[in-house]
Structure formats: C-alpha cells, structure tokens
Amino acid sequence: MEPVKEANKTSLGLIDAIIFKHNVQPGSVIPVLQEIQDSYGYVPPAAIQRVADQMGVYSSDIYGIVTFYTQFRLQPPGQNVVKVCHGTACHLGGSERITEAICQHTGAAAGKTSKDGKFTVERVACLGCCSMAPCITVNGEIHGQLNPESVGKIVNSVKEEQIKTRG
Amino acid sequence: MAQNVTDSWVIKVGLASCGIAAGGSKVFGAFKTHLKNVKAPVELKPTGCIGMCYREALVEVSSQDGTWLYGQVNTERVERIVQEHLLGGCPVEEWLIPADEIRSFMSRQKRIVLRNCGVINPESIADYLDSGGYMALDKALDRLSPLEVIDEISKSGLRGRGGAGFPTGTKWLTTRKAIGHPKYVICNADEGDPGAFMDRSVLESDPHSVLEGMLIAGYAMGASQGIIYVRAEYPLAIQRLELALQQARDRGFIGREVMGRNFDFEIYIRQGAGAFVCGEETALIMSIEGKRGMPRLRPPYPSQSGLWGRPTSINNVETFANVPWIISNGADAYAAHGTVTSKGTKVFALAGSIKRGGLIEVPMGISLGEIVNEIGGGTKSGTDFKAVQLGGPSGGVIPAEMAATPVDYESISRTGAIVGSGGMIVMDEKACMVDVAKFFLNFTQDESCGKCTFCRIGSRRMLEILEKITRGEGSEAELDTLEELAQEVKKSSLCGLGQTAPNPVLTTLKYFRDEYMQHIKLQKCPAKKCQALIQYLIVAEKCPGCGLCLKYCPVNAITGSKKQPHSIDPAKCIRCGLCSSVCRKDAVMVI
Numbered sequence: 001m002e003p004v005k006e007a008n009k010t011s012l013g014l015i016d017a018i019i020f021k022h023n024v025q026p027g028s029v030i031p032v033l034q035e036i037q038d039s040y041g042y043v044p045p046a047a048i049q050r051v052a053d054q055m056g057v058y059s060s061d062i063y064g065i066v067t068f069y070t071q072f073r074l075q076p077p078g079q080n081v082v083k084v085c086h087g088t089a090c091h092l093g094g095s096e097r098i099t100e101a102i103c104q105h106t107g108a109a110a111g112k113t114s115k116d117g118k119f120t121v122e123r124v125a126c127l128g129c130c131s132m133a134p135c136i137t138v139n140g141e142i143h144g145q146l147n148p149e150s151v152g153k154i155v156n157s158v159k160e161e162q163i164k165t166r167g
Numbered sequence: 168m169a170q171n172v173t174d175s176w177v178i179k180v181g182l183a184s185c186g187i188a189a190g191g192s193k194v195f196g197a198f199k200t201h202l203k204n205v206k207a208p209v210e211l212k213p214t215g216c217i218g219m220c221y222r223e224a225l226v227e228v229s230s231q232d233g234t235w236l237y238g239q240v241n242t243e244r245v246e247r248i249v250q251e252h253l254l255g256g257c258p259v260e261e262w263l264i265p266a267d268e269i270r271s272f273m274s275r276q277k278r279i280v281l282r283n284c285g286v287i288n289p290e291s292i293a294d295y296l297d298s299g300g301y302m303a304l305d306k307a308l309d310r311l312s313p314l315e316v317i318d319e320i321s322k323s324g325l326r327g328r329g330g331a332g333f334p335t336g337t338k339w340l341t342t343r344k345a346i347g348h349p350k351y352v353i354c355n356a357d358e359g360d361p362g363a364f365m366d367r368s369v370l371e372s373d374p375h376s377v378l379e380g381m382l383i384a385g386y387a388m389g390a391s392q393g394i395i396y397v398r399a400e401y402p403l404a405i406q407r408l409e410l411a412l413q414q415a416r417d418r419g420f421i422g423r424e425v426m427g428r429n430f431d432f433e434i435y436i437r438q439g440a441g442a443f444v445c446g447e448e449t450a451l452i453m454s455i456e457g458k459r460g461m462p463r464l465r466p467p468y469p470s471q472s473g474l475w476g477r478p479t480s481i482n483n484v485e486t487f488a489n490v491p492w493i494i495s496n497g498a499d500a501y502a503a504h505g506t507v508t509s510k511g512t513k514v515f516a517l518a519g520s521i522k523r524g525g526l527i528e529v530p531m532g533i534s535l536g537e538i539v540n541e542i543g544g545g546t547k548s549g550t551d552f553k554a555v556q557l558g559g560p561s562g563g564v565i566p567a568e569m570a571a572t573p574v575d576y577e578s579i580s581r582t583g584a585i586v587g588s589g590g591m592i593v594m595d596e597k598a599c600m601v602d603v604a605k606f607f608l609n610f611t612q613d614e615s616c617g618k619c620t621f622c623r624i625g626s627r628r629m630l631e632i633l634e635k636i637t638r639g640e641g642s643e644a645e646l647d648t649l650e651e652l653a654q655e656v657k658k659s660s661l662c663g664l665g666q667t668a669p670n671p672v673l674t675t676l677k678y679f680r681d682e683y684m685q686h687i688k689l690q691k692c693p694a695k696k697c698q699a700l701i702q703y704l705i706v707a708e709k710c711p712g713c714g715l716c717l718k719y720c721p722v723n724a725i726t727g728s729k730k731q732p733h734s735i736d737p738a739k740c741i742r743c744g745l746c747s748s749v750c751r752k753d754a755v756m757v758i
Contacts, residue, residue: 025457026456028457030437030440030454030457033440061458065457065458065459068442068460068616069442069460070440070442071399071440071441072440087361087362088361088518088590088606089362089524089592091361092519092592092597092598094744094748096743096744097743097744097748100721100745101745103721104719124400125359125400125443126360126361126362126363126400127184127400128184128358128363128364128398129184129185129188130363130364130518130519130592131185131220131364131516131518131525132188132189132220132223133518133519135188140402142184142187142188144185144188145188145189147748147749148749149748149749
C-alpha cells in the first residue's frame with residue numbers, strides 16, 4: 001500500500017509542518033491529528049510517535065485520543081469511503097438494508113475495506129440529513145432517499161467513473 | 168408571445184445539505200446554463216434551508232409580480248421552467264408547490280431563529296447586512312451596557328436551546344461576575360443527537376446570525392475569545408462558517424476594536440472528532456484542551472472554571488441565533504411568544520414517518536398533535552401516527568394519545584421525554600417500540616465514555632436484556648431488572664449522557680409495555696421489525712419470477728426459475744428484508 005510507505009519514508013517533514021502550523025500548543029493535538037488524517041487518510045504509527053516527540057505529549061496519550069474519537073483511523077481506508085448513516089430516521093427507514101446492499105455491491109464488510117482496496121464502508125451515527133433518510137455519503141458527497149437498488153447504482157457509477165478517469 | 172422583457176427575476180436554489188442531497192447543486196448548474204438565453208436581468212443565487220425538505224430540491228422564482236416555489240426540481244425540469252416561466256411568463260403550474268400546502272406548512276410557524284434561512288445567500292455578508300444583520304451588535308455596542316444586554320436576554324426568557332433549558336441570561340451573568348481572565352464564549356455546534364439537524368441547517372443557512380450572537384455574548388460577559396466547536400461530520404457548515412468568519416473579519420466585526428468600539432473579540436473554529444459525549448459541556452472543554460472528551464463533576468460549572476480554568480459560557484447554536492433578534496426587537500417581543508415558563512420559539516427537525524418532514528420553528532406551547540398533523544400533514548402512509556420521539560437518545564417516546572401535550576420544557580418533561588435539542592421523529596405502526604429503545608440504548612452505551620461504572624456497564628446490561636427481548640427470549644422478571652437498572656444508571660452517572668440514557672427505555676416501557684409483553688409472552692413483534700420474530704415469504708400469486716430478489720439475497724436463500732414464482736428457504740434466510748425492498752410487485756410478505 002502506497003500511503004504506508006510514504007508515511008514511513010518521507011512524511012516527517014510534512015508532519016512537522018502541520019505541528020508547527022498549530023504552534024505546538026498542547027490543546028492543538030486533536031487538530032494536528034485531524035490534519036494528518038486529512039493528508040494520509042489515516043493516522044500512521046510513525047505520525048503518532050512524531051507528534052508525541054514534537055509536542056511533548058506521551059505517545060500513549062495520543063493513542064488514547066486516536067482511539068477515543070471515532071473520526072480517527074489507524075488503518076488506511078480504501079480508495080472510496082462510503083459512510084452509511086444510522087441515525088434515528090435512517091434506522092426507521094431501513095439503514096440496515098442499505099448497509100447490507102452496499103456491502104454486497106462493494107464487497108466490503110461494514111466497518112471494513114474491500115479486498116481490492118476500492119471501498120471502505122463505515123457506519124456513522126447521524127449525517128444530519130434526516131428528511132432525506134435513508135442517506136449515505138460517498139467520498140463526502142451526500143445521497144438521500146435511497147433504497148437497496150439505488151445504492152447499487154451509486155456504487156456502480158463510482159466504479160465506472162474511476163475506470164473512465166484511469167483509462 | 169407573453170414574454171415580458173421588463174421583468175427582472177431572482178432565482179433561489181436551496182443549497183443546504185438536504186437540498187444538495189436531492190440534487191440541488193446540479194439544478195443550480197442547470198439554471199446557470201439555461202439562463203444564458205434569458206435577456207431580462209436574472210439574479211441566480213444559492214440560499215440555505217427553505218424548510219420544506221420533503222420537497223427538495225426547492226427553487227424559488229420571484230419577480231415584481233410575485234413569488235413561486237417549485238418543489239422536487241431536477242435538472243430536466245429546469246429548461247422548461249426557464250422557457251415557460253421566465254421567457255414565456257407562465258409558471259409551470261404542475262411543478263409548483265400548491266399555495267394551500269405552503270400555508271398548512273407555514274401558517275403555524277414563527278420564524279425567529281430561521282428568519283434568514285432559505286431567504287438570504289448564506290455565503291454573502293451583504294445579504295445578511297441587507298436583512299438587518301449586525302444591527303443588533305451595533306445597537307448593543309452603541310447604546311447598551313453589558314449588564315443591560317444580559318438584562319434584556321434575561322427578560323426575554325430565553326433558555327438554552329441545546330436541550331437543558333437553562334436560562335441564558337443567568338448563565339451569562341454568572342460568567343460575567345466570575346473572576347478570571349480571559350473569559351471564553353463557546354458555541355456548542357456538536358449536534359450529535361441522531362435525528363437532529365437544526366444546528367446544521369442554521370449554520371449552513373445563516374452563519375452570520377450565530378457569529379453576531381456570539382459577539383453580543385462576548386461583549387455582555389467581558390469575554391475576548393469565542394470558539395465554535397462544530398461536528399466534523401458537517402463539512403458544509405464548517406466551510407460556510409469559515410467564509411463568514413473571514414467576511415466578518417474583513418469588515419471589522421471580528422478582531423481588534425469591533426466596529427471601531429473599545430471591544431476586542433476573536434472567534435475560532437474547532438472541529439469535533441466524532442464523540443457524542445463531547446456535546447456535554449465539560450467533555451467539550453476537555454476536547455478543546457486536546458484530551459479525551461470525558462466529562463467531569465460539576466461544580467465548578469464552566470461559568471466559574473471552564474476552558475483552561477477560566478470562566479466560560481457554553482451556549483448552543485440556536486440560542487446564539489436568537490440573540491440578535493432579541494436585541495433588535497426587544498425582550499418583550501420575544502417573550503410575547505410561548506408559554507409562561509417557556510418563552511419564544513423552538514426549532515424542530517421533523518423527520519421519520521411524516522408526510523411533510525423538514526425544518527420548522529414553532530412558538531413554544533404548540534401541541535405535538537398540531538406539529539405532526541397540521542404542519543407535518545400526518546404520517547407518510549396516511550395512517551394515524553403511533554408515537555413521537557423527542558430529544559434523541561436522551562429523550563423519550565410520547566404516544567399518540569398524548570398528542571395534546573403542549574411543547575414546553577415542563578409539559579414534555581412530565582411525560583418522561585425532554586424537549587431536547589429539537590429532534591422530532593414521528594413513528595407509525597411500522598416502528599417497534601422495543602427496537603426503538605434498543606436502537607437508542609445501543610447508541611448511548613456505544614458512546615459512553617466509560618468513566619462511570621453504571622453508565623459503562625449498566626447500560627450494556629440493559630442493552631443485553633433488550634436484545635434478548637427482541638429475540639423472543641426475554642422474561643417478565645427481566646422487565647423489572649431493566650427498570651431497576653435504568654434508575655441506577657440515571658442516579659449514578661455524573662453527566663447528562665448517563666443520566667438520560669435510560670429515558671428511551673423508561674418511556675417505551677411506560678407507554679408501550681404491552682408491546683414488550685407481546686415479544687416476551689407470544690414471541691411476536693407487532694410491528695414486524697424484530698428479525699428473530701418474523702419470517703419472509705413470497706406470495707406465489709403475486710410473484711412474476713423476475714429474479715430481482717434472488718439476485719439481491721445476500722445468502723442465496725431464494726430459489727426459483729425465471730418467470731416462475733420464487734420461494735425463500737427460512738432456514739437460510741437472515742431476515743435482512745432486502746428482497747421485500749427490491750420487489751416491485753409487493754410479493755414479499757412478512758409474517
């Protein structure tokens with residue numbers, strides 16, 4: 001996997017830049033980790049150690065933060081991230097079925113990445129689009145009023161789009 | 168030709184997250200393309216949440232002759248609207264939202280917080296200024312002393328809209344009087360309740376109103392810094408807030424010497440990282456300080472010792488959005504709405520099985536029934552509603568028999584639910600109350616930070632009992648254990664999360680005990696929701712043998728040849744219900 005290599009080899013400079021941008025204040029550990037995740041898609045182990053060293057915090061504390069907040073990932077995500085809303089309205093509207101259908105179409109289990117590395121399917125608490133329930137986001141773009149068939153179309157269009165842009 | 172060349176038009180496309188989810192951005196793009204042929208002056212602008220989310224994507228067309236609201240607009244419809252309405256002068260009647268529908272939805276509402284939502288362009292400070300924006304700040308700095316501002320807020324009766332309902336004026340006064348410097352104003356935009364989208368909508372539709380509210384609060388309390396703690400799950404809200412902050416800074420409304428007066432105030436954004444408990448004020452402070460968001464014992468309250476040990480006032484998005492209106496229009500005008508103890512209005516996110524779901528703002532004291540039946544138009548299916556869930560995981564379920572209950576802090580509390588931050592989920596007969604209780608408890612036990620034993624383990628044990636009941640393996644005696652545990656968790660948790668987590672269980676037990684009993688005694692789920700207690704089968708007469716269900720079944724439990732009725736093997740079936748969702752002939756039955 002490319003991002004891992006990159007995190008080990010060349011990223012320390014980038015991580016330092018992120019840390020110094022936030023002035024190395026203790027309160028800024030979370031924004032620093034958020035920015036690291038924005039850059040790599042996850043928080044690489046090398047980054048945890050670097051942030052600890054540079055900001056004067058124990059790496060165990062950083063690990064504690066990363067595992068406390070659900071936003072942080074310790075594994076690189078797939079090329080596409082699908083977030084399935086499990087808020088109240090979506091739950092009543094059948095988000096379990098939507099999840100089932102998405103897992104089928106992407107080949108990824110809920111909470112996991114597909115073997116081909118193309119899709120990560122995540123369950124999220126609430127996207128705040130309850131009147132469009134059930135809803136999901138695909139790479140940050142929101143889709144609403146779904147059913148098991150329409151999510152299939154969405155997944156397929158993502159696959160096709162990426163084949164097109166590559167070839 | 169009926170073309171009226173002298174007309175100038177304004178076209179607004181609802182581009183809050185709901186509108187975008189319904190294709191609003193594409194509609195906006197399509198208008199841009201098609202408007203090239205229109206010679207009359209047209210102003211095309213994005214706006215925020217118009218409120219009628221069930222009709223998204225929404226487009227409002229207006230000229231000097233009137234205003235027309237189109238619903239469910241998609242890119243294909245845009246061309247005809249441009250051709251016939253803008254060029255031809257005849258509105259496309261069939262796509263307009265009927266006037267009586269708009270009236271039913273709007274007439275009982277009073278829009279104070281939502282005054283600009285769906286009206287102005289949220290990305291334009293000029294629009295906000297044109298609608299009287301920053302006049303309240305100017306008035307406060309120019310004509311009112313800080314104590315007079317607090318007095319005005321106290322007189323208005325405004326109470327914290329995040330859910331707890333604590334009097335805002337009192338909180339501000341305590342923070343003002345507290346010793347310590349600098350003082351902080353925090354805007355709690357960590358809207359974590361599943362089923363709630365009021366704060367997101369306000370931030371996406373009218374971000375300046377929140378900034379102005381914070382500035383006024385800062386002036387009143389003698390604070391110099393404001394922090395907006397906003398969920399990372401709301402990228403559009405963050406983007407519009409950042410833009411608004413920049414615009415306000417450029418105009419001198421934020422920073423040193425605000426509006427040229429002797430008042431410095433800076434506002435920063437901090438993104439949450441996905442922990443529900445951070446909506447609790449002491450956990451939120453921990454999170455801003457860069458720690459795990461774990462609540463601490465109060466007192467001391469944040470107004471005495473908050474962020475970095477300094478006096479801090481934490482108020483909700485909606486609370487702040489009320490403030491400029493109150494300062495501009497006076498406390499009496501605000502207090503004229505609502506009830507004796509619950510003044511003003513409240514924004515609700517109306518969702519679930521409701522015909523007209525969306526964002527509404529109603530005077531306090533309106534009945535639940537009025538909201539569901541009159542504003543919301545009843546349930547989607549047309550049947551009577553079964554219950555309303557208020558207050559998310561901290562709240563409770565109120566049965567339809569109690570539809571006359573007025574929506575104010577005290578009356579709702581008496582039912583066992585809470586007004587909460589404003590999530591209002593309507594349920595019909597398809598919702599299983601045990602499943603609903605299980606859903607919320609699953610959420611809270613998952614989000615428990617783990618500090619208090621009863622919240623951490625007690626809620627887990629409660630969930631296990633509910634899981635047993637939904638599998639048909641529960642016993643009557645366990646209902647008593649459930650209630651006992653619920654009381655213990657409430658009593659032995661130090662923060663609001665644990666203290667309120669049992670509410671969904673307690674209210675469903677109180678009002679729908681019979682449904683629990685049917686699960687326990689008859690192993691039946693009357694709503695046909697609990698997977699272990701139901702079975703799917705295909706009605707042979709209705710099944711055309713299209714093979715769609717067979718294709719979708721994740722466990723290959725469905726067999727049948729093409730054009731022949733299919734059947735489900737109950738031993739293999741995992742009751743996910745995908746077959747019934749995809750069947751176009753309604754041939755899959757649940758028993």
